[in-house]
Amino acid sequence: MNAEIISVGTELTLGEITNTNARFLADQLRQFDIHNYWQTTVDDQKERIVTAIRQAKQRAQLIFICGGLGPTADDVTMASVAQALNTDLVLDDMYWATVQDDFRQRHLTLSPENIRQAYYLKGGQALTNPVGLALGSIFSDHDHTYVVLPGPPREFQAMVTQSLRPHLEKLTSGRTIMNRVLHFVGYPESTLMDDIQKVMGTQTKVIATSYVQPDETQVRLTVFDCPMDVAQQRLDQAEEQIVSELGSYYFGSGEGLTLASQVVKHLKQLGMTISAAESLTAGLFQSTICSVPGASEVFTGGFVTYATEMKTKLLGIPEELINEHSVVSGEVAGAMAQHSRQLTGANLGIGFTGVAGPDGLAGHPVGEVWIGIANGQQTITKQLHLSQQMGRQAIRQQSVQRGLLAIEHLLKSLN
């Protein structure tokens, strides 16, 4: 089945915002093996929306029209779709009554214009919006299905995953599709997929696709057209094969997982706490840990020792140790880990020292980073050679992710 995505919004054609909805939806469609070859973006103008729909109809069976469902007069999408389909709009009375009641009870003012957001395509169905006011709509005639969705990314994503997916499952007529997302950190992006293809070998019934994000690379495994238990087995097997080869860069599987949330979860499970002393990362590790709700159970505090003298002044690391080994060394990273652990009374300590650039430091090149981890019995250190090309910010972020990964692997070994 072919699908097309039409995005509507003057803020898009003016370049005020980036169209993240099209990517999100295209990725979802791929999970259902629905093909998307063509996407269109037009401003909030009726004739252009109608033209875009009529052109899409020539090429695809499933047509999405996204954005422009707000309450004001310049939101013309639903009316334009109705015109293109030669149908009318109908009010969802029950929904509108519920919204009015809800606002009354919460003592909130509902603008009379909001009634525009309670209309859907006559002859079709309303699509509920789990996080906003605007209804969506789905409409099928003999050859085509049209889906209207709201523009704000939070509403759009909630609606796609909660209200739309059951319809997509029906449209793809019960093909069993099963997905699993594997998460990797620190693996050279260019070779990850090559290596995964090698590992899976003749395992061609599992399709692997990758998605690179600033702090990780996600690999999605997809299985089509087989009973649930067989699909499950194929995914298990593929994951096992991949992890056994590439496990040192892997931190878990599942939707919405982040490495920091994994580390916080596993620390909690073990009843352990962590502290940190950071030089080049300058607080980014601790801030990343605390981006996870409930981090206070595993993290109480730590240090940013950016200048060399602060490693002595705040942490009490002997000047001689620094002079002997250089400030960019495993010895200093290890001492930072030990001292931050002792000073805060945490179970674990981690230290980061290295060169983020743009210039080298004390004879060390940009991208040389040392991470130390101390647990009271032993201190492990790890050296990274990151590419100067990545730039200052990416070197700092990657250092934090690699530190988290080292901790995650340590915690797994304790479990």
Next chain:
Amino acid sequence: MNAEIISVGTELTLGEITNTNARFLADQLRQFDIHNYWQTTVDDQKERIVTAIRQAKQRAQLIFICGGLGPTADDVTMASVAQALNTDLVLDDMYWATVQDDFRQRHLTLSPENIRQAYYLKGGQALTNPVGLALGSIFSDHDHTYVVLPGPPREFQAMVTQSLRPHLEKLTSGRTIMNRVLHFVGYPESTLMDDIQKVMGTQTKVIATSYVQPDETQVRLTVFDCPMDVAQQRLDQAEEQIVSELGSYYFGSGEGLTLASQVVKHLKQLGMTISAAESLTAGLFQSTICSVPGASEVFTGGFVTYATEMKTKLLGIPEELINEHSVVSGEVAGAMAQHSRQLTGANLGIGFTGVAGPDGLAGHPVGEVWIGIANGQQTITKQLHLSQQMGRQAIRQQSVQRGLLAIEHLLKSLN
């Protein structure tokens, strides 16, 4: 003049990456008063690229085709454009010779396939690529101009701003256009533009548009069709009017400016250093300062005191003070600022305490934040009431930006 943007790439239609190029280019076009109402995205497939170009030609005079200029066989954009325009491709011999020489001198291997990236549209011109190998091309016939640009955002942006802009100036036949970007933090997005319109009043010769980013709101002032000195004067006047009304949220003007880089620059100019103690922000302030190259001149180190006990243990803040005023208070934020300043020997100290959520803390609601700033003579404190709706991460980020803004205003008063 109307323009259309055609983006080419299977990675776009598969939803693997977000199309940031279309937004970037649309924003640039707006600066030249070139209208964009229609954008198309297709995969790397010749027929669809040709169709997209032929459709765009019906509606616009200026057509951009972006992406698919790589060296491999699936990069078919340049050939597809040639087909749509009934022209051929020609090799830029001189460019290709330069590239070969350059690679030889740097002892790098150049794949023979890279020659594909040295072709441009016959009858048109090559567009130089300041940061990559692929040439772009610009081609004009009687009614239309076609521009071919590479896909990787870094190359795309460099090419648009360096190679394309002179052509756009010519195409818009020398209309004088002048821009200025003003930067704001902490202003409720929804009312900023309303207030700016009110401030500018009848000043209709200056067009103001806004662009919201996670850590700031940018307002671009644009003036068309007047001599340079008049344009300059109009921009100066508009900026002055806006800053006199909304100055408490303003931190500077210019392309590529960030609040952190402003603060670091002004600290350097005054020969001052800063330290920090962070609770809810947990290192994000210090990490943001150190995202600026050369931050080591103004920042040596500081503390993350996430748990209440760490404010006593690491900073030496008396328990009684915390118990008397609550850990979320101006008194504690001020003490954090003072103690971090004293312990590190910095000129300034800043303290952050507050509630990032998801739950309230010690009777304080999510979004209540206190910032303290100490300079040795005095300590100032500031309370923020951020919306719980923003979520944990945005509350932490916004706290950091508001702290930076308070320091920026303090430094300005010292200058």
